[in-house]
Amino acid sequence: MIKVDALTVRYPRATTPSVSEVTLELTEGVTALLGANGAGKTTLLRTLSGALSPTSGQVTINGLNPYARRERTDALDKIAFMPQTASVPRDLTAVDFVAYLTWMRGKRRTPARAEALEALDAVGLANRADDKLKRLSGGMVRRVWLAQALAAQAGTLLLDEPSTGLDPRQRATMVELIQARATGTVLLSSHLIEDVLSLATSVIVLREGRVVHRGPLTSEVNESWLLSLIGDAEE
Amino acid sequence: MSAVFMWIKASWKLVLSALAIAQLMVMYNVQPVDGIPFGWRVDWSWMLSVWGGATLLMSPLAAAAVVALVLLNVNPEVQQGLPANVPRWKPVAHISAAVAVQGLAVQLIALGICSLVCWLCQADPRGLTLPWQLLTGPVALIAGIAVGSAVAMLIPTYWSIPGVLFALFLAHRIFFWHGWPELFTTEMATGMVTGGRPIPGFLAATTWLNVVTAVAIWSGLIFVTHRGRHRPWLALLICLVCIGGALGIYLPFVLADAWDTYEPIG
Numbered sequence: 122m123i124k125v126d127a128l129t130v131r132y133p134r135a136t137t138p139s140v141s142e143v144t145l146e147l148t149e150g151v152t153a154l155l156g157a158n159g160a161g162k163t164t165l166l167r168t169l170s171g172a173l174s175p176t177s178g179q180v181t182i183n184g185l186n187p188y189a190r191r192e193r194t195d196a197l198d199k200i201a202f203m204p205q206t207a208s209v210p211r212d213l214t215a216v217d218f219v220a221y222l223t224w225m226r227g228k229r230r231t232p233a234r235a236e237a238l239e240a241l242d243a244v245g246l247a248n249r250a251d252d253k254l255k256r257l258s259g260g261m262v263r264r265v266w267l268a269q270a271l272a273a274q275a276g277t278l279l280l281d282e283p284s285t286g287l288d289p290r291q292r293a294t295m296v297e298l299i300q301a302r303a304t305g306t307v308l309l310s311s312h313l314i315e316d317v318l319s320l321a322t323s324v325i326v327l328r329e330g331r332v333v334h335r336g337p338l339t340s341e342v343n344e345s346w347l348l349s350l351i352g353d354a355e356e
Numbered sequence: 357m358s359a360v361f362m363w364i365k366a367s368w369k370l371v372l373s374a375l376a377i378a379q380l381m382v383m384y385n386v387q388p389v390d391g392i393p394f395g396w397r398v399d400w401s402w403m404l405s406v407w408g409g410a411t412l413l414m415s416p417l418a419a420a421a422v423v424a425l426v427l428l429n430v431n432p433e434v435q436q437g438l439p440a441n442v443p444r445w446k447p448v449a450h451i452s453a454a455v456a457v458q459g460l461a462v463q464l465i466a467l468g469i470c471s472l473v474c475w476l477c478q479a480d481p482r483g484l485t486l487p488w489q490l491l492t493g494p495v496a497l498i499a500g501i502a503v504g505s506a507v508a509m510l511i512p513t514y515w516s517i518p519g520v521l522f523a524l525f526l527a528h529r530i531f532f533w534h535g536w537p538e539l540f541t542t543e544m545a546t547g548m549v550t551g552g553r554p555i556p557g558f559l560a561a562t563t564w565l566n567v568v569t570a571v572a573i574w575s576g577l578i579f580v581t582h583r584g585r586h587r588p589w590l591a592l593l594i595c596l597v598c599i600g601g602a603l604g605i606y607l608p609f610v611l612a613d614a615w616d617t618y619e620p621i622g
Contacts, residue, residue, distance in 0.1 A: 170440050171440030172436070172440040172583070174585055187440075190585075190586045194441055197439065197440055197441045200440075201439075202440070203437070206433045206434065206437060208433040208434050209434060210366075210428070210430060210434060211428050211429060212367060212425070213362070217362050217365075221359060222437075222438065222439065225359075225438070225442045225446065226441075226442075230358070266437060
């Protein structure tokens, strides 16, 4: 379980914080993080993943503080992050890359490779495991990033815009994969309401770094209402 | 498969061949004896001098290879996807180690072949200055690779590839011919030096200067690229000690205005 209490994140030299006074609690199930571009979704996810330190406020993962020296490793073991990027190490094969990240998380080499193969199989890339990443399509690269998150076997998955930039067929594949494979606590950011409605059980809406709505996805929550909450992208 | 071997597998076609060509070019281009190339075959010390001196090309190439591999594979965008508890320098260290292993392998094979040639030609062994002549080339290469690692992490642009290539190539303009310890590349005898041998103290200073420089660069990198809280102050301390050590090695030679790097045998 992730608890966030009055979290504020301000980048150096920025005049306003990217995430401001966010308080939330994530339990089992898929929660969607909705917001326009620049609303603070990626900043919030990267802070929860331990990559960014909060300016103020607190984050705990199963009661552990990911920014405290003694608790950091244990806390981050419970989290896996899929970044928004389409960039990958071009010269590595898919299995080497996933195994490499799994190994860097502290797994031994042989189990890391076995878990990498299993994760690539789970995302439908078993037959491309030995291909160099520069030979894979954009959709496949996103699935490789999902595979490395699955291979971590963490209780919490943070997925940053998993289906953005994909063509309709690749998007449908990604949504199916998340539905089938993402278990435990999942927080996924998106600005594609269609994907959110088919994946999530609850939703958090961010606007200018602040939470403007938090609650379950019920039948009353529809696309136009969510769009009105999201507002326009920040200039 | 270890991380270093994985990066070797990913890069050997380009890196290993480029470094081997660089080593071979230098070995071939030194003044012939009796009109035949590979003139160094008549003197063991001359052979080792040219062998280590190939770092004139190998160090810049290896450093540029590190920058290129890092930019292509673990650029800042990819780094965002690394687990948060993995330090940013770690994949760069793996890539640098992979390039270093390939460079050292080229040097080792070249040394084996050149030693065989010298042995077959019954070369003169009197000028040998061991173990230092065997160490200066490899440590210069490692120091050059450390520069590549630093540039890759601190100036991650594609301009850095030719930039580091030329900068390290030009390093010999600073360090050669003054009798000062040499960083990143080592001076080589372009003609026969029979009757003389490299001064052991000079070679030892060159070896240690490259070692402490490489350690200073890496510990400095660990410190400055740390993200988040809990800065690694020990790394900063090691960096400062090594910078002090490098100055301690280098300055006495500069102040003494030393010119000689060879001394007569006996």
